[in-house]
Amino acid sequence: MTAGVDGSPESRAAARWAAGEAVLRQVPLRLVHAVDWPLDPVFPGVGGQDADRWADQVLSETAEELRRRHPQLAITTRCPTARPAAALAAEAADAALLVLGSRGIGGLVGFLVGSVALSTVAATDTPVVLVRSDDEAPDGSDTDAGAGAAIVVGVDIHEAGDRVLDFAFEEAARRGCPLRAVHGWKLPPAYTYVPFFDPDNERDIGRSVTRMAEDMLLPWRQKYPEVAVTSSVFRGSPGERLVQESRGAGLVVVGRRRRRSPLGPHLGAVAHAVLHHAAAPVAVVAHD
Known part of the structure; x- marks a missing residue:
């Protein structure tokens, strides 16, 4: 089971959904954040070390939250340096399912640009689940699987x-x-x-x-x-x-x-x- 995370509310909801699904399937969960270079002009003034630290923090915080929810779940993290769609598709190649965040009405959330999630869906033969943020779920319901x-x-x-x-x-x-x-x-x-x-x-x-x-x-x-x-x-x-x-x-x-x-x-x-x-x-x- 693989989930893409980028620190957004949508990706956090996707990670929670993926964790619940991994528990159901009795498989480990891999969290992936792809660092894409160059970041300019999307994030002007952000250096490579800053981006790496931020990515590590996003992954560690997400993993810690999921371990509190599911102590029995084996969780690993990966931070490849590559185009996000290509990196996510590659990470999903040996997974039964890839889980990403999505933004309800208005389009899909990308990891740096809005087309990334759509590109990832088209780039992999692995089934992909797109999950809305908890705030967008009807009645504020939890999005866990x-x-x-x-x-x-x-x-x-x-x-x-x-x-x-x-x-x-x-x-x-x-x-x-x-x-x-x-x-x-x-x-x-x-x-x-x-x-x-x-x-x-x-x-x-x-x-x-x-x-x-x-x-x-x-x-x-x-x-x-x-x-x-x-x-x-x-x-x-x-x-x-x-x-x-x-x-x-x-x-x-x-x-x-x-x-x-x-x-x-x-x-x-x-x-x-x-x-x-x-x-x-x-x-x-x-x-x-």
Whole structure:
């Protein structure tokens, strides 16, 4: 388990969430702070020794807090000198999960620049969880992992979602919590130009999509019979529905396809909407 820390409220919340998750998984936790040079003009007048001391202090203070919360948890710290996104992706290569801080509505928190968290999500095949600060959590609730709130997973019948579903079901089984699977669909574009569209056709499409979604879930229902699963198939935006479902959820799980855009990191519309607006921690799982 690896968590990125930078001293911000978001990263402290992410470290607490990661510690709770590490206890659930019975694995050690690695805290990572990447020092990026040169710091100017972001932090004018800050020297290398000052930055190193500050990084060591952030790591030691975070580790001490987590050890008080979880005395049984083995915690190590790392402070590589590298571009944060590359350093975090490298540190996550041998981890089951990478946890970062995020800033609710308005975008992702970077470790020096706002694009770092987004770049890190796109740079690693390791599942990444983004956690909001405690102040942004609904009702000021704690963001530690392991609460009994339901897990919400976005299902796409048109994608190979094995990794996404396996992550969501395994996490629900580990926590002993229910799982809600959500799939949104839209009419094919051709129907937009049909002047007298038969509503029965829409109902038939809805029933067909529902069967396909249930067929997709069936192997995991059988693999994890202890997980209480409900599914919701609807016509509309899956991103909007997942954001709604995130209120009161313990975790939202979405997939992203492994691909790179010539213009930089790229996320699908659903993952993008959920990352920016969800009220719960969000796990992004890469798949083919």
